[in-house]
Amino acid sequence: MTPITVRVDGATCADDVEPRTLLVHYLREQLGKVGTVVGCDTSNCGACTVHLDGEAVKSCTVLAVQADGSEVTTIEGVASGAELHPVQKAFHEMHGLQCGYCTPGMIMASIDLLQDNPDPSDDEVREGIEGNLCRCTGYQNIVRAVRCAAAEMRGVSNGHVSPDHVSPAVVDTAAAPHVAAQQ
């Protein structure tokens, strides 16, 4: 067993871990941070993505001992109190999730992407999150969500984001107006 001290979502955690313990297993099994999930065993899916000292990492590729002395932020720590992070809000607004299993990792990867590139194009978002797999959404609404969050974080008023009764479908597909006309 190896002693480690890690700050996780603002709390200091001092624990003994087996040297082989992956960061994700430490988070889930020792700290109960079960918001971060495991989706594969080859570091392909990105479901376990967290921030290690501010940068996105797949927590299945990091040993817990490597996080010793570091700051880890998980999906459970990105909101400020009751105020959701803009990326969390945008995933909700743009229907960027269905089953939600990939969502924590997808949100953590997206926040990191926006730190590097505050105004990504559709293609840049797609490239930026290609290490995170989603089986439900087909990604289109995730791309929308990331771009809307980017706009909000840049302080640009964006017509896509806020109107409560308008489907994102209105923005760039023919779906919703047609539906509305039929109702």
Added chain:
Amino acid sequence: MTAVEDRAGTAAAPEKEIGRARRRKEDARLITGRTTWTDNMVLPGMLHLAVVRSPVAHARITSVDVSAAREAPGVVAVFTGKDLAEEQGSLPCAWPVTPDMVNPGHPSIAVDQVNHVGEAVAVIVARSKAAAQDAVELADIDYEPLPVVLDMEQAVQDGADLVHDHLESNTSYHFVFDAGEMGTGGDTEQAFSGADVVVSRRFVQQRLIPAFMEPRSVVVQPQGDNYTMWSATQIPHILRVMAAMVTGIPEHKLRVIAPDVGGGFGGKLQVNPEEILCLLIARRLGKPVKWTETRSESLMTAHHGRDQVQFVDVAADREGNIKGLRVRLLADMGAYLRLITPGVPALGAFMYPGIYKFPAYRFECDGVFTNKVPTDAYRGAGRPEATFAIERIMDELAVELGMDPLELRRKNWIDAAEFPFTTVAGLAYDSGDYESATQQALELLGYDELREEQRRRRESGDPVQLGIGISTFTEMCGLAPSRVLGSLAFGAGGWEHASIRMLPTGKVEVVTGSTPHGQGHETAWSQLVADSLGVPFEDVEVLHGDTAISSRGLDTYGSRSLVVGGSAVVKAADKVIAKARKIAAHLLEASEDDLEFEGGKFSVRGTPGTGLGIQEIALAIFAAHDYPEGIEPSIDAEATFDPENFSFPHGTHLCAMEVDTDTGFVKIRKYACVDDVGTIVNPLIVEGQVHGGLAQGIAQALYEEAVYDADGNLTTGTFVDYLVPSAADLPHFDTGNTVHAAPGNPIGAKGVGEAGCIASTPAVVNAALDAVRHLGVTDIRMPLTPERVWRAIHQGGDGGDRATAGSNAYGGAQTETTAGVATDASSLGGDR
């Protein structure tokens, strides 16, 4: 101005919820990590299971030595097949498609023979998951190899090696639907013998893996003679019935809970070996147990989908009038029959005629055993295969006739005025308009401009050619009318149940038997109830997925939830209103007949200012101080809805594809689709379902294939090799809708979960072929890898197998994990 004044005048009338793009209630917990995935469960004293799996595809087990594993640190117990043989029974197959179907039985854990790689041969129980996993390595099991049966076309030959040597052949069943014999069409042989043109093709539906993001996970807690099972399942209700039957645990002593479930796509429509093993072991040990699979285990041992060889013949006259359709299938069952393994191709039987008016049709299917993991439901289940075959062969027929593929379709599809229309397969299509969906899709795609660009590229000999693929599809959804399922020999009905509880504070609990795993039931059902009862959307809570709370249900699959389950909710709400009406009449001292119910309020007709809200009535009847004689003091209600017909979503999907003829690389230039899914309750959710379906259908066309080597090892056993597409692999989708309400349910919904997946695959393949047909290419095997596309263009044929046939090669290279696992280097966690 008038409109504004009108709205001001009726300010009390709430906006209709149905049709509104409500943001989902489910999201709050999912975007913050406050979820209840099964693997999150921790119970006092809980033990962890790890499964020792067969590294060989077909063998007799000659010795099992788990003594070292039993001694390993942290290990509490080890169970082998022999230990559990007496009590494990057989995993259920609920769909004996023919009376003489052969079912070899399906043990949860192998006793003396293994029939596919990954089959359970021992289970380690330990204090931690890591300890259990470590001990897997210590299990010493000897196998005597048997011949491995992998190829269906060889497996059905006389004298073929057998998967189950106590059976006469590898054929489980021979299912026939003949429209002539059923009286729904003419004689097929006659139609073909007199036809001007007959086009015949062999299509391969490659094996796919559902690959839900949340790995399967099971927790069982024994409490005396009661058991609670949490499972990442689509079907808690069906699982409870089946698990009770298999294990002998009385049904009323077993509670099954599906907490947050991370996707299913048919892959969690199953009674899994590990669910039964967890129950048996929890019963033996009297302790709570948990099993959570790794992704590698999931890809290797959770059921697969598709895997059919289709022989399709179409007959027509020279003018393009279709005369007959003949389909012969070989469907790979894998080694065993799981819950609906044999039914998947049989369900497809009814969809091969598609949207076309075939006068004659015959379908035959052989279910074939091989030494692979069983196949079963995967998004669409039988219908994507059928849609692919018909939409591909219509293109082939168009080429043969020299006709435009769209014109050929138009000439033969059912016209809008002909609904309801009974097809040659005997289905009564409910409503729709194929022409208007097609027109809209053509505009959305920019069809004419792309055709012009295609012409330019072709003339200039551009190395990057452009093609446009069409798929005009329909599907049978809303599974299902119980009597029809009975006639198809399915082991259960297709009704759905709902109940509504009116709480004293006016809040509403809706209990649904349809268990979601990402579809957004909590939001959509709230919208239904808000409209029906006139209560605020926020005042509705939807409960599901726990057999102790939701007593009756048939769960989620087959695009049935809104159509059947949502309808049950609406029917239950009607009953609540009917019961509340009696109370309202009593309290308002009026006749029931004089009451109207609008916006959640009963009022006496012609007496403005009077009125009683249904939420107030809920409080009044909770107190029950003053209610009419002869009725019960409750306005709660429940309903069971059993549709009389399926619903039939339809649509037109168009794909424009660039094919680099130098490299074989294909790229979707534009994808447009217009789907008619009936009434749309939440356009946001509908669009999301279409997107997700498209991703999976396109992935079948371009990326995904479960590949076995010559020894029966799955060489696509991780996400490195099994190519679930990323955001960078998929295009933007332009989607639209037409709306023709389904007449068969009170909502008018047709179902949307599978549409995108069913429709898109042939559109994509047709597009690629359209780009390179002038180069002599007539077919390319899915998935359209650059290698296959290049080979088809430059060497002819369909691009061939992905692994060289009969070898252990994977993509031309031999690696440690593909070299055959009968070596010490097996990475499968078994015999080391």
